[in-house]
Amino acid sequence: MTDLLIRNAHIIDPATNLGTQEAAPRDLLIRAGRIAAIEAPGVLPKAGEELDATGLILAPGLIDVHVHLREPGQTYKETIATGTRAAAAGGFTTVVAMPNTIPANDTVDKLHWMLSPERNAVVHLLAMPAATLGSLGEALSDYEALAKAGAVGFTDDGKPVLEDHVMRAALVAAARLGLPISQHAEDTRLTGGCSMNHGPVAFRLGLRGMTIEAESNIVERDIQLLRDIEKSDKLRPHLHVQHVSTGKAIQAIREAKQQGLHVTCEAAPHHFTLTDEALDTREKGGVAFNTNAKMNPPLRSELDRLAVIEALLDGTVDCIATDHAPHAAHEKEVEFERAPNGITGLETALGLALRILHRDHGLSLARILALMSTNPAQIIHLKDRGNLTIGSHADLILFSPTAEWTYSAQASLSKSKNSPFDGTPMLGQIHATLSEGRIVHRT
Amino acid sequence: MIHHSSLLSIDGLPITEVARILSLTARIAQMPAAERSSILAGRRIALLFYESSTRTRTSFELAAKSLGATTTLVSDKSSSIEKGESLKDTGLTLRALGAECIILRHPASGSPELLARMTGLPVLNAGDGMHQHPSQALLDLRTILTRLHLDPTTVDEQSLKGVTVVITGDIRHSRVARSNAMLLPRLGARVLLCGPEPLLPDHASTLHPSIEIVRNFDAALKQASVAMMLRIQSERLAGLQLDLAEYIARYQLNTERLAAHAPNALVMHPGPMIRGLEIEGAVADSPNSAIEDQVAHGLAIRSALLVRALGATA
Ligand SMILES: [Zn+2]
Numbered sequence: 001m002t003d004l005l006i007r008n009a010h011i012i013d014p015a016t017n018l019g020t021q022e023a024a025p026r027d028l029l030i031r032a033g034r035i036a037a038i039e040a041p042g043v044l045p046k047a048g049e050e051l052d053a054t055g056l057i058l059a060p061g062l063i064d065v066h067v068h069l070r071e072p073g074q075t076y077k078e079t080i081a082t083g084t085r086a087a088a089a090g091g092f093t094t095v096v097a098m099p100n101t102i103p104a105n106d107t108v109d110k111l112h113w114m115l116s117p118e119r120n121a122v123v124h125l126l127a128m129p130a131a132t133l134g135s136l137g138e139a140l141s142d143y144e145a146l147a148k149a150g151a152v153g154f155t156d157d158g159k160p161v162l163e164d165h166v167m168r169a170a171l172v173a174a175a176r177l178g179l180p181i182s183q184h185a186e187d188t189r190l191t192g193g194c195s196m197n198h199g200p201v202a203f204r205l206g207l208r209g210m211t212i213e214a215e216s217n218i219v220e221r222d223i224q225l226l227r228d229i230e231k232s233d234k235l236r237p238h239l240h241v242q243h244v245s246t247g248k249a250i251q252a253i254r255e256a257k258q259q260g261l262h263v264t265c266e267a268a269p270h271h272f273t274l275t276d277e278a279l280d281t282r283e284k285g286g287v288a289f290n291t292n293a294k295m296n297p298p299l300r301s302e303l304d305r306l307a308v309i310e311a312l313l314d315g316t317v318d319c320i321a322t323d324h325a326p327h328a329a330h331e332k333e334v335e336f337e338r339a340p341n342g343i344t345g346l347e348t349a350l351g352l353a354l355r356i357l358h359r360d361h362g363l364s365l366a367r368i369l370a371l372m373s374t375n376p377a378q379i380i381h382l383k384d385r386g387n388l389t390i391g392s393h394a395d396l397i398l399f400s401p402t403a404e405w406t407y408s409a410q411a412s413l414s415k416s417k418n419s420p421f422d423g424t425p426m427l428g429q430i431h432a433t434l435s436e437g438r439i440v441h442r443t
Numbered sequence: 444m445i446h447h448s449s450l451l452s453i454d455g456l457p458i459t460e461v462a463r464i465l466s467l468t469a470r471i472a473q474m475p476a477a478e479r480s481s482i483l484a485g486r487r488i489a490l491l492f493y494e495s496s497t498r499t500r501t502s503f504e505l506a507a508k509s510l511g512a513t514t515t516l517v518s519d520k521s522s523s524i525e526k527g528e529s530l531k532d533t534g535l536t537l538r539a540l541g542a543e544c545i546i547l548r549h550p551a552s553g554s555p556e557l558l559a560r561m562t563g564l565p566v567l568n569a570g571d572g573m574h575q576h577p578s579q580a581l582l583d584l585r586t587i588l589t590r591l592h593l594d595p596t597t598v599d600e601q602s603l604k605g606v607t608v609v610i611t612g613d614i615r616h617s618r619v620a621r622s623n624a625m626l627l628p629r630l631g632a633r634v635l636l637c638g639p640e641p642l643l644p645d646h647a648s649t650l651h652p653s654i655e656i657v658r659n660f661d662a663a664l665k666q667a668s669v670a671m672m673l674r675i676q677s678e679r680l681a682g683l684q685l686d687l688a689e690y691i692a693r694y695q696l697n698t699e700r701l702a703a704h705a706p707n708a709l710v711m712h713p714g715p716m717i718r719g720l721e722i723e724g725a726v727a728d729s730p731n732s733a734i735e736d737q738v739a740h741g742l743a744i745r746s747a748l749l750v751r752a753l754g755a756t757a
Contacts, residue, residue: 205552282455
């Protein structure tokens with residue numbers, strides 16, 4: 001592998017504060033897949049390969065702690081190869097696969113199979129195995145063995161760990177290993193037959209709605225468990241709340257953080273971009289019952305959307321995660337209530353974050369990169385990724401923060417095209433994604 | 444693309460279109476039967492019914508036949524839909540067999556939109572889940588116009604000015620209530636929604652900016668020119684606590700209540716009606732009742748909707 005010199009880039013690294021104050025261009029040298037040097041332009045000697053990055057931002061590659069890659073079992077929706085190619089196109093250099101595959105990823109063998117080089121992931125692939133066997137919410141999987149085999153946390157995503165005593169046991173077992181339990185916070189006892197957010201839009205459409213309490217009840221319960229475990233077990237469990245979507249749950253997390261509990265949470269781009277009004281756009285000449293806007297947690301009200309944005313601004317939300325959830329066209333072309341939940345998200349995350357959070361709400365580029373790289377790296381304890389420290393993996397993105405473009409679902413590298421953002425304007429364009437020094441995507 | 448002469452939801456239908464449908468209805472209703480039966484001669488209409496329905500199905504079927512069209516009924520008990528074929532594929536099959544228009548009744552809200560998008564055929568929504576029943580709203584409108592001695596051949600934004608319609612009962616689960624609450628205020632009517640919270644959440648007032656919620660039935664009835672009663676949809680009540688005796692005491696339209704508060708009000712009910720629950724039998728049979736008129740107007744309105752859907756001239 002020859003050396004690669006990226007010349008004249010505006011480097012931003014929230015982890016080392018590089019470039020967050022001034023914008024002087026620099027050169028970055030990659031040797032053997034790692035960051036070897038960062039210097040003022042012209043200081044480093046010529047390398048075997050060079051990349052001119054004049055006018056572009058060079059930053060740590062994005063890290064997504066929540067993606068569904070559908071392999072094994074549903075390769076008609078996505079494979080690890082296609083999903084990670086879509087990830088690279090979106091600027092992601094590390095993705096964490098959720099365990100709700102068929103069968104569920106709940107054993108060391110399955111985890112090995114998933115992480116094996118034969119799956120042809122083009123970016124760094126990690127996984128959170130199932131928190132309970134078969135994600136049935138009853139018996140814990142073997143956390144110790146799974147951790148040794150590379151698990152970065154445990155989750156039953158797609159559904160919650162509902163039973164109090166099972167969730168408590170999961171938090172305790174994961175705390176002993178220093179890993180998070182990542183919770184899909186939904187009280188499924190309150191959401192039976194519901195297919196969208198509870199509110200006026202659901203009423204108008206004649207659909208049963210999920211209340212915000214269905215989310216916040218579980219978050220509040222889990223926080224109470226943390227408090228209880230810290231007190232009685234002398235452990236410090238880490239709860240990571242997935243795709244938080246309501247102001248009420250966010251407020252519970254904010255207060256738990258103030259009390260010093262180890263809670264982190266993620267927000268998905270669709271929750272800070274869209275509301276449940278996206279399910280009925282007939283007044284604007286659009287369609288109603290758009291299954292490409294059906295997801296769980298559902299798109300919420302404008303108040304909740306603004307609460308998510310506020311929490312991204314004030315640091316209550318730790319990271320942005322896509323919840324990339326590919327589904328085949330024929331699965332979404334059904335009655336709304338029967339359609340599966342989820343949208344693809346890897347290729348639209350940065351463009352939406354820059355448009356909504358940076359341009360509309362003034363969040364700095366450095367903070368957005370922290371939310372999409374540095375912070376998720378910390379949540380799953382990655383030391384040599386998500387930063388531009390000398391010696392770290394050369395997982396990098398080069399992007400133009402001002403370029404405007406329009407997303408086309410058809411042009412997606414994901415096998416599935418189920419996005420509500422087809423034809424939506426995006427801000428900021430990826431020029432190149434490098435994984436361990438190799439260019440894995442170029443626009 | 445959705446065919447422009449589909450009727451999926453009442454709120455998407457401009458007032459000018461409502462007026463056109465009413466005048467078309469009046470024209471067809473006046474025609475001699477022989478002339479009427481040639482309007483859709485040789486045209487093929489499919490009725491796709493995923494939910495049983497006597498009234499609406501028969502109404503559409505008789506309307507189609509009276510216009511000379513050929514109809515095919517595909518219902519859940521007789522067909523590929525029982526075997527789990529998707530709505531899209533069933534629609535495409537009907538199209539391939541020559542159906543020029545599909546009338547759809549379906550338990551899932553939004554199904555007509557899906558069918559219309561997938562087939563490109565004109566689709567008439569004959570009731571979808573808890574969402575919409577637009578032909579019912581139109582026939583209710585024609586009934587109100589006729590019985591209140593207003594012009595039943597056209598409407599504008601002022602046509603129902605001074606008319607107060609009280610819709611009472613299980614509004615949460617009622618596509619009829621939703622459709623009427625979205626149509627009548629646009630024609631100038633005052634619409635009051637009435638019922639207990641479990642059957643009438645506060646969100647219902649967002650169906651139209653002028654809609655009011657009145658929990659006290661007697662107070663609402665005092666203002667009513669029209670009392671539209673709805674059935675309790677016990678099959679959809681899962682999880683809701685409802686004391687039927689208390690409901691009857693507070694919300695049943697009975698002779699006494701009608702005489703005391705609204706002796707001249709027009710009484711309507713979309714059916715099926717449960718005599719003795721939401722409405723007393725004697726009220727349903729009283730001179731105030733327009734329930735049979737509704738059925739007759741249903742046939743007339745649906746004839747017009749079919750002529751419109753198939754682009755025929757009448
Ligand atoms: Zn989830």
